[in-house]
Amino acid sequence: MTRTKTATGTGTATGAAGEVLTAYLQDQATDFLRSLRLHRESTTDAQGAEESLEAACALRRAARRIGGTLHTFRPLLDPEWASSLRAELAWLSGTLAQEHAYATRLSRLSTALHRLSGPPQLPPPARTVDAAQLAPAAPGAPAPAPAPAVATSGAAAPAVGRRSARRNGWAQPTVPGALDEGSTPRGLAVGAAKAAALLERQLTLARTRAHSTALQALGSSRFHAVADNVAVLASEVPLREGARDELNALAENAESAVAEAVATLPLGQAGHPYNAGALSHGLAPTDTAPDAQDAPWLKVRSLLRLHRYAQEVLGPHAEPRIADASHALNVHREAAAAAAAAAHAARTPRIAPATAYALGVLHADQRHEVEAARFAFHQAWLREEARTR
Structure with missing residues (x-):
């Protein structure tokens, strides 16, 4: 269906307001019904589950657009019909959004935990001094050349250099909970795995419950009534009498x-x-x-x-x-x-x-x-x- 467009810069419509609104609502209603058909035709295997999730997202997207349009342009439509259908679409969109929200939340938190507890990209530089460089030179012997400063991490530094530095009091003592050999806070490194397991258990359970709730909603008489109203909307939009510009x-x-x-x-x-x-x-x-x-x-x-x-x-x-x-x-x-x-x-x-x-x-x-x-x-x-x- 060809949509009648408007000039957004000047705010003047090239066609009647009712025709523009009707074209948009019918496009979104068609997308809603198409997504519903794809969702019902999806299989139970892994590929079918992914297709079902994509169809549910498209269904929710169309429901949001129809509901938002009914809210903004309610004076151009039958007020009672628009308010009733908008409330039902808000219920449907909110119900279908929960499963996706929990999955996104778990992915975000898992990624953040991995980033926070993983090794740093650039380890902090550290200078090591060999004990031989600290020994006094023999009388008449040439002074030893100074050793070049080497930037290493705690794991890469020579063990003898670390021991010598600690023995001479130049190395900072290790503080419990401070940076360990991998430059990661020990408390965070120890607790990150258990925190990830706890979050996965809680959010996966919440996602499973949201999935069951969505399936029950899609099979309920309330949803079938919403689908019937959207099907009517795809063919006829109840405009208010005298709605124009x-x-x-x-x-x-x-x-x-x-x-x-x-x-x-x-x-x-x-x-x-x-x-x-x-x-x-x-x-x-x-x-x-x-x-x-x-x-x-x-x-x-x-x-x-x-x-x-x-x-x-x-x-x-x-x-x-x-x-x-x-x-x-x-x-x-x-x-x-x-x-x-x-x-x-x-x-x-x-x-x-x-x-x-x-x-x-x-x-x-x-x-x-x-x-x-x-x-x-x-x-x-x-x-x-x-x-x-």
């Missing part, structure tokens, strides 16, 4: 809502890298932190998604900063959820201190990722504003 005004309202929400964010602080704002709030003792400070960013993410879908209705080309800012906020949400999972695992009763230490380091690392995502959003959002001034 309000499309661009409603899209501008979605953009204004994003701008107002962004104005409440602490972008001045987020514009400085390594400001430790996200980490300090994440270590606060109250139950409302870090959720309270993450909530405004998550709200901007939801509003920015609605704005992006509204731009898709108007035309295929969106602003570059929308894609970059959306990606940064997606990373922000994933890192915040991963930090919460690490904190939840650290509260497991009767875990070893080394495991709790590794989970604490992992939590701090993910809160730093939250801070980095805020910095990336600040850069993407203000870069485009500077161009338009």
Whole structure:
């Protein structure tokens, strides 16, 4: 179906608003039904499981776009029908998203643990001095040439040099919990494996339960009612009587809502890298932190998604900063959820201190990722504003 396009720069539509909205909703409804068919036709083997997961992701993607469009352009549609279908699509999208979210969370945490507990890329340099260089020279003998400084790691340094340096008091004593031979904190190296096993056990169990919940939802009468409504939407969109040229005004309202929400964010602080704002709030003792400070960013993410879908209705080309800012906020949400999972695992009763230490380091690392995502959003959002001034 050929979609009627609009000129996004001037905000004037080349066709009726109802035709543009109908074309977009019917395209998304067709994608929804196609993904549902692929999901039902997938087999039970490994390849079929992967195809089923991809079909579920496409199904969720179409459901989000239909629901977001019904929210933004609700005045152009039958209000009662739009509100009812949007609520059901939000339930479906949220249910299908849980399994993928747990899998992504486990992958992020496992990768971070491996990065934090693995050997460093460049070991710190160390100078070793041989004992022969310290012995006094015999009378009349030429002074020995100074040995060149050799940058080695703890494992590569000659044993005699290390012993001589310790004997003469020039080597720092080994501190429990400090860097060992591989330049990795001992507590982290010991607890990382157990922390990884604990996270995998908890998140795999949660993913399995989410998968069962998704299968039950796809087989329920509630989902069949949603699918029937989407099938009707693919052939007929219930437009409100007299709906014409309000499309661009409603899209501008979605953009204004994003701008107002962004104005409440602490972008001045987020514009400085390594400001430790996200980490300090994440270590606060109250139950409302870090959720309270993450909530405004998550709200901007939801509003920015609605704005992006509204731009898709108007035309295929969106602003570059929308894609970059959306990606940064997606990373922000994933890192915040991963930090919460690490904190939840650290509260497991009767875990070893080394495991709790590794989970604490992992939590701090993910809160730093939250801070980095805020910095990336600040850069993407203000870069485009500077161009338009």
